[in-house]
Amino acid sequence: MGHLARWKAGAVLAVAAVLVAGAAGAQQAGDTPKRGGTLSAIIQPEPVILTAALNTAAPTGIVTGSIFDGLVDYDSNLRPVAALAESWETAKDGLTFTLHLRGGVKWHDGKPFTSADVKWTLEEVWKKIHPRNQAIFAKVTSVDTPDDRTVVLHLSQPSVAILSSLNSNGAQVLPKHLYEGTDILNNPYNNKPVGTGPFVFKEWSRGNYIVLERNPEYWDKGKPYLDRVVFRVIPDAAARSAALEKGEVQWGVLSPVPLKDAERLVRLPNLRVSTEGYEWLSPWLFADFNVERGPLRDVKVRQALAQAVDRNAIAKVVWFGFAKPATSPIPSTLAAFHDAGGIAYDYDPRKAEALLDAAGYKRGPDGTRFTLDIDYIPYGDDFKRTAEYLKQALKRVGVEANVRSQDTAAFTRRVYGDRDFDISITWFAAFSDPQVGVNRAYWSGSVGKNIPWTNGSGYRNDKVDALISATQGEADPEKRIQLFKDLQKTVLTDLPTLPLVELKFFTVEAANLRHPKVRGDQVYGSFRDFWIDDAKVADAPKSN
Numbered sequence: 001m002g003h004l005a006r007w008k009a010g011a012v013l014a015v016a017a018v019l020v021a022g023a024a025g026a027q028q029a030g031d032t033p034k035r036g037g038t039l040s041a042i043i044q045p046e047p048v049i050l051t052a053a054l055n056t057a058a059p060t061g062i063v064t065g066s067i068f069d070g071l072v073d074y075d076s077n078l079r080p081v082a083a084l085a086e087s088w089e090t091a092k093d094g095l096t097f098t099l100h101l102r103g104g105v106k107w108h109d110g111k112p113f114t115s116a117d118v119k120w121t122l123e124e125v126w127k128k129i130h131p132r133n134q135a136i137f138a139k140v141t142s143v144d145t146p147d148d149r150t151v152v153l154h155l156s157q158p159s160v161a162i163l164s165s166l167n168s169n170g171a172q173v174l175p176k177h178l179y180e181g182t183d184i185l186n187n188p189y190n191n192k193p194v195g196t197g198p199f200v201f202k203e204w205s206r207g208n209y210i211v212l213e214r215n216p217e218y219w220d221k222g223k224p225y226l227d228r229v230v231f232r233v234i235p236d237a238a239a240r241s242a243a244l245e246k247g248e249v250q251w252g253v254l255s256p257v258p259l260k261d262a263e264r265l266v267r268l269p270n271l272r273v274s275t276e277g278y279e280w281l282s283p284w285l286f287a288d289f290n291v292e293r294g295p296l297r298d299v300k301v302r303q304a305l306a307q308a309v310d311r312n313a314i315a316k317v318v319w320f321g322f323a324k325p326a327t328s329p330i331p332s333t334l335a336a337f338h339d340a341g342g343i344a345y346d347y348d349p350r351k352a353e354a355l356l357d358a359a360g361y362k363r364g365p366d367g368t369r370f371t372l373d374i375d376y377i378p379y380g381d382d383f384k385r386t387a388e389y390l391k392q393a394l395k396r397v398g399v400e401a402n403v404r405s406q407d408t409a410a411f412t413r414r415v416y417g418d419r420d421f422d423i424s425i426t427w428f429a430a431f432s433d434p435q436v437g438v439n440r441a442y443w444s445g446s447v448g449k450n451i452p453w454t455n456g457s458g459y460r461n462d463k464v465d466a467l468i469s470a471t472q473g474e475a476d477p478e479k480r481i482q483l484f485k486d487l488q489k490t491v492l493t494d495l496p497t498l499p500l501v502e503l504k505f506f507t508v509e510a511a512n513l514r515h516p517k518v519r520g521d522q523v524y525g526s527f528r529d530f531w532i533d534d535a536k537v538a539d540a541p542k543s544n
Contacts, residue, residue, distance in 0.1 A: 031514060033225045037532040039513070042240055042252035043231040045378055046207065048409050051190040052524075053125050053172035056132060056453050057408065058254060058379070061169040063210055063231055066526040067108075068195035070167035071099060071118070074280050074521045078432045080163055084113070084173070084196065094158025094475050099151040105219045107175045108194045108201070115145035120176040122153075125184065131446070131453045135439050136165055139472050157473025160480070161435035167280075168197070169524035170436065198224040198528040208233055218528075225531035237261070237381055244271060250510035250532070253277070253523050257508060258381065259320035265508060275506050277522030282333040282430040282437070283503040284326050287390065287423050288415065288456040291496050295361060295370050296422060302495040304355035306345035308397045309390065315501045318385045322506070326499035328488050329441060330434045333502065337434050337484045343492040352397045361398075369398040372422035375415065378408055379427075386500070387425050417450030424456055427503060434484055439468045442491055459496035 047059040052068070072080040072088075080088075085099045105113040122143055126133035139159045144152040153162070165171055173196075178189050193201050198220070199212035210231040214224055232249060234240045241261040243249040247270060257265060266273040289296045289305075296302060311325035330338045356362075361369040372394070376387040384405065391401040401423075406414065415424045431437040440446065442464050446454035467487045474480040491497070505523070515530045 031533070033514070033529075033531040034533060035225050035531070036227050037534070038228040038230060039226050039251060039527060039530060039532065040230050040232055040243075040249045042234055042243070042249055042256045043210065044234055044240065044256065044380065045408055046233045047210075048412075049190050050193050050201070050204070050210070051172070051174070052169050053121065053174050054129060054185060054190060056130070056169070057412075058523075059408075061524040062253060063212075064172065064193060064195070065168050065197075065524045066199040066212055066229060066528070067193050067197045067201055068168045068172050069105075069197045069526070070169070071101075071171060071173065072163070072166045073519055073525065074167060074432075076276070076279060076517060076520045078164075078279055078520045080166065083167070085166070088163070090163075094160075095155050097153040097155065097159075097162060099153075101149040101151065102219060103149055105196050106217055107177075107196055108215065109175075109178075110217075111175065111177055112148070113173075113175075113196050114148040115151045116148070117173050117176045118151045119143045119145050120180060121173045122171075124179075125174060126171060129184065129451070130171075131451050132165065132436055132440050133171060134445070135443055135468065135472060136161055136436060138469070158475035159472055160475065160477075161433040161472070164431060164433040165436045167521050167524065168526070169521065170431070198526050199226075199229055202228075220528060224526075224528045226527060229527055241265065244508050244510075247510060250513050252508045253505070254379075254507075255322065255382070255505045259322065262506065262508070270511050272509050272511055273506055274509070274518075275504060277507060277518040277520070277525075278505050279520035280429075280432055281505070281521075281523065282331045282432070283427050283505065284329065284331045284430060285323070285386065285425070285427040285500045285503055286326070286329065286441075287425050287498040287500060288441075289496055289498065290419065290422050290424075290456075290458055292419065292458040293422060294372070295359075296372070298359050299494055300355055300359040301361065302498070303345065304352045304359065304397070305394065305399070306352075306495060306498050307348045307355070308352040308399075309345075309393050309498065309500070310347040311500055312347070314386060314389060318389050319382060319501060319503070322504045323501035324504075326502050329430075329438050329491060329497060329499050330484060330488055331430050331502045334430055334432070334434060337481055339485045339488045342485070342488050345495075345498075349397055356397060356399075363398045367398055368400050371400040371402065374401050374403050374423045374425065375411060375421045376403070376405070376425040377427065378405060378411055383425060383427075390423070390425065412452040413450060415456045416446075416452050416454060417448070419448055419458060425500075426453075426456070428453060435471050439471065439487075441497055442487070443468050457496035459491075459494065461490065461494060464490055 049055045052061045052064045069084045071085040073083045086102050087100045126137050139155045139157045142154045198218050200215050202211040202213045204210045212229040241257045289302050315323040332338045374387050376383045387403045414420050429437050440454045444460040471483045512533045514533050
């Protein structure tokens with residue numbers, strides 16, 4: 001085990017060193033974009049749906065970022081920049097937020113994009129269905145559209161987080177003329193989307209690929225440069241590595257290959273590996289305890305299990321160093337809100353055993369106290385290994401665990417709908433404000449409604465709901481920070497979720513794939529500015 005850990009530590013350092021070098025130079029000064037070509041990208045796992053307004057799972061966001069434009073984009077410093085909205089302003093009292101939309105934008109079916117689309121989507125989708133936006137836009141009392149290019153949001157209290165979630169993933173606008181009066185969740189356009197983005201949906205061959213084609217009527221004249229984007233479904237990790245190495249695929253995000261392969265791929269002249277483009281995410285991995293079932297209804301049991309888990313081992317061994325131990329549901333990357341001195345659950349199996357004894361769950365004749373089911377998000381081997389580590393850790397304190405696997409649709413239904421689980425392992429993006437990505441894990445209003453990526457634990461606490469509501473409307477930055485620190489203290493005491501690690505994702509791309517410096521939300525952004533430099537293919541040294 002010591003030798004393995006040392007090898008992994010060395011591998012992490014080797015990859016990290018090349019990541020710094022590999023991140024540079026996606027497009028050099030003087031490069032002239034070339035038109036044409038097909039970009040092949042990895043999508044794993046396959047999306048369940050192709051509308052991020054209804055399902056915020058990462059695969060959906062990755063594909064639809066090129067089909068739908070956001071009202072804004074975010075640069076590498078997470079500052080909002082113009083997209084479908086050319087400009088915006090907030091009234092001095094914070095109770096009115098106005099968006100000025102870009103003119104001449106068309107949906108892919110030729111209908112004009114207008115303020116009516118934004119108003120309808122906000123009222124019927126974001127506030128009623130969207131996993132995150134129900135809370136983010138909760139303070140919006142009405143929406144005015146004085147003309148086709150102006151949207152005015154009226155709020156009961158200021159909401160500083162709104163501007164942090166207006167890109168194509170955070171607040172995807174749907175075409176009103178195709179959705180109004182329909183069963184939104186079962187609308188056929190959810191899987192053959194019509195957007196305003198640089199690429200038009202063409203085909204989805206389930207289990208194989210998703211094809212997008214260049215939008216000839218795109219508002220950003222001359223773009224996109226690519227003719228086509230093909231997202232390939234490649235479930236096998238070794239096959240993904242081989243496809244990238246051979247040049248069959250030119251783009252893969254969210255750490256598409258195992259670290260042992262990344263260490264090799266990063267040294268090849270025909271590939272680049274980078275950690276840029278994830279700044280908007282602030283991702284954290286956690287275990288949801290089902291607080292409505294079995295022994296996990298007892299907070300002492302949850303606290304005991306927390307002390308049976310070595311989060312340093314998860315970060316270094318399970319995640320090969322591409323993670324750091326998490327101490328709070330608000331990641332340390334959100335430094336202003338993160339409570340570094342909050343409640344801690346240090347690794348202490350003996351204390352965990354004592355707490356379980358005190359809770360009345362003593363070891364039986366076979367050494368077992370009770371048995372739990374662990375379900376993990378089926379996004380790759382790293383998540384499976386996390387579940388297997390958790391199984392081993394719990395066994396040391398007398399708790400048996402069954403690790404169960406299923407596809408994404410079954411996982412989300414089991415956790416967020418049927419609630420047929422004991423512990424689920426998943427990850428959320430906290431985004432640039434905890435109101436956007438963290439509050440949803442604890443708000444009681446979403447429990448059991450089969451809304452993926454919300455409150456899976458079943459946790460209900462009136463105080464926490466009140467704190468969440470207060471964070472949505474507090475305009476004073478210092479008071480708002482204190483509200484989030486109170487929230488962290490409360491949920492870490494009750495422990496419906498156990499923060500495990502803060503994740504560090506990377507992207508693998510072809511060296512001849514060119515683009516400007518990636519945006520802070522590039523993982524969910526479009527390929528609008530990407531192009532393929534064919535000359536680089538000829539010039540690139542052959543890999544061994």
